[in-house]
Amino acid sequence: MAPRISASRADRMVAILDSWPFEEKLSWAAFVYECQQKLHLCYSRQALCKHWTIAEAFSRNKRRLKKGCDLASLRGLTLQKTCERIRKLEFEVQVLENANQALLEQFVRWAYNASIRGLSEEHLNQPLPAVNRNPSLVD
Numbered sequence: 001m002a003p004r005i006s007a008s009r010a011d012r013m014v015a016i017l018d019s020w021p022f023e024e025k026l027s028w029a030a031f032v033y034e035c036q037q038k039l040h041l042c043y044s045r046q047a048l049c050k051h052w053t054i055a056e057a058f059s060r061n062k063r064r065l066k067k068g069c070d071l072a073s074l075r076g077l078t079l080q081k082t083c084e085r086i087r088k089l090e091f092e093v094q095v096l097e098n099a100n101q102a103l104l105e106q107f108v109r110w111a112y113n114a115s116i117r118g119l120s121e122e123h124l125n126q127p128l129p130a131v132n133r134n135p136s137l138v139d
Contacts, residue, residue: 002043005051012039013048014057026065031058 005013016034020026028045036042049055114124 002041002047005043005047005054009039009041010051010053013054017054017057017061020061020065022065026058026062028058 003009013031013035016038017026017031024030028048032043032045032048035048048058
């Protein structure tokens, strides 16, 4: 029996999917085989599908490979379309950088407000309480 899929294992599996070559067909069977070869872990397709990040990465890369966004597909693009695509991607990068900056500013604001109320970093970093997944059992 394979060990539980931890966050680090899931990240390694997503990396395998993200680096899937264009010349190879992506299927669950092929992905399971690659996980066996590279990670020395054997999981079923069903187990991998249950993990949201892996299932989403599989779908994303399936679409990427179907679109064929490799260099061969760029040969048919005109210079104008290529420039438009670059401008669009640069705009998306700017939007993401702005969102990241806003989150950093919000974190600084929260850190300041927590410190003036006497909350320590240790207090703020405490783990969340366990979730009671069986509501019929009362503590």
